[in-house]
Amino acid sequence: MRSAKLVEPKKIMLYENDPNPNVGLNEVLIRVKAVGICGTDIHVWHGERADVTLPRIMGHEFSGTVEKSSKNFQKGEKVVVDPVVSCGVCVSCKRGYPNLCSTVKCLGVQVEGAFCELIAVPENKVYRFPESLNWVQASMVEPYSIASEVIFRGVPVAGEKALVFGAGPIGLGILEGLKLRGLSVMVADLVESRLKKASELGADRIVNGEKEDLAQAVKVWTGEFGLDFAVDAVGNPKIMESAIEMAAPGGRIVVLGFNPTFAQVPELFLVRKELKIMGTRMNCNRFPEVIEWFREEKVHPDAVLSAVYPLEDVQKAFEHIASDPQNTLKVVVTL
Ligand SMILES: [Zn+2]
Numbered sequence: 001m002r003s004a005k006l007v008e009p010k011k012i013m014l015y016e017n018d019p020n021p022n023v024g025l026n027e028v029l030i031r032v033k034a035v036g037i038c039g040t041d042i043h044v045w046h047g048e049r050a051d052v053t054l055p056r057i058m059g060h061e062f063s064g065t066v067e068k069s070s071k072n073f074q075k076g077e078k079v080v081v082d083p084v085v086s087c088g089v090c091v092s093c094k095r096g097y098p099n100l101c102s103t104v105k106c107l108g109v110q111v112e113g114a115f116c117e118l119i120a121v122p123e124n125k126v127y128r129f130p131e132s133l134n135w136v137q138a139s140m141v142e143p144y145s146i147a148s149e150v151i152f153r154g155v156p157v158a159g160e161k162a163l164v165f166g167a168g169p170i171g172l173g174i175l176e177g178l179k180l181r182g183l184s185v186m187v188a189d190l191v192e193s194r195l196k197k198a199s200e201l202g203a204d205r206i207v208n209g210e211k212e213d214l215a216q217a218v219k220v221w222t223g224e225f226g227l228d229f230a231v232d233a234v235g236n237p238k239i240m241e242s243a244i245e246m247a248a249p250g251g252r253i254v255v256l257g258f259n260p261t262f263a264q265v266p267e268l269f270l271v272r273k274e275l276k277i278m279g280t281r282m283n284c285n286r287f288p289e290v291i292e293w294f295r296e297e298k299v300h301p302d303a304v305l306s307a308v309y310p311l312e313d314v315q316k317a318f319e320h321i322a323s324d325p326q327n328t329l330k331v332v333v334t335l
């Protein structure tokens with residue numbers, strides 16, 4: 001089969017005759033049709049992830065068809081795959097948190113992913129998607145599952161005021177999810193084109209942190225009460241610190257970055273306002289909800305799509321993002 005492997009930082013090579021994957025017990029063989037590139041892939045491409053060994057077939061946001069009938073799927077069915085790889089037997093897995101598995105991995109990061117023609121995946125991670133979706137749209141179910149996880153964990157309530165830091169594909173997905181729950185949402189970023197997109201997707205207030213004092217804007221917008229809900233979709237400890245300062249009594253702050261830098265968290269602020277700070281990691285069985293969002297056209301994956309490249313040009317697809325990361329949202333590779 002054809003595959004694309006990261007062989008050294010910033011260098012992806014195409015292989016024409018890679019062996020087809022072995023299909024294990026309870027696995028399904030998928031013919032890949034579209035694969036999105038995510039921020040994690042860009043970090044891997046730059047060689048910034050110590051947990052990734054090379055060569056590596058990246059790609060964890062993908063759609064495809066069932067190549068060979070299995071217990072629960074027929075050949076030709078259109079599917080998406082939850083990329084969280086878990087052992088199924090550790091304490092976290094048994095408690096129902098595969099994303100917190102003691103040996104958790106993500107397809108395309110610590111194990112081979114989807115920039116290739118065929119991939120074998122556990123049957124219980126495979127989901128059918130509606131006929132109305134095209135391959136590229138379906139590949140975006142996974143990034144929206146990150147947004148769904150943030151919302152599930154943070155328990156936003158209709159009428160609350162939320163701030164999403166960062167208007168990349170994940171931040172914009174969180175914005176859409178929060179609007180579905182009936183919140184007023186402010187989005188902060190430093191890039192005008194991203195803020196414009198946030199407006200189009202229903203942000204009630206946008207703030208360019210380079211042109212406007214964000215703390216002051218939050219004060220005015222919330223009538224001095226503060227933020228009920230804040231999400232750091234950038235992954236910057238300074239953002240968590242300012243979210244804590246701007247939070248309302250009873251506020252919740254959700255973080256999802258992988259930044260190892262310490263943040264200063266004053267205990268007094270947490271106690272005085274009874275704040276909750278929550279981490280979210282990948283997604284915990286959120287695909288069914290997100291597929292419903294897509295089926296009912298409640299979210300707008302096309303709005304975050306910046307470009308589509310064929311597999312032959314996967315290197316160009318990564319260079320496209322790396323050359324203009326600020327103005328590029330989702331780039332998808334098709335097979
Ligand atoms: Zn991703």
Ligand SMILES: [Zn+2]
Pocket residue numbers: 086087088089090091092093094100101102103
């Ligand atoms: Zn486990």
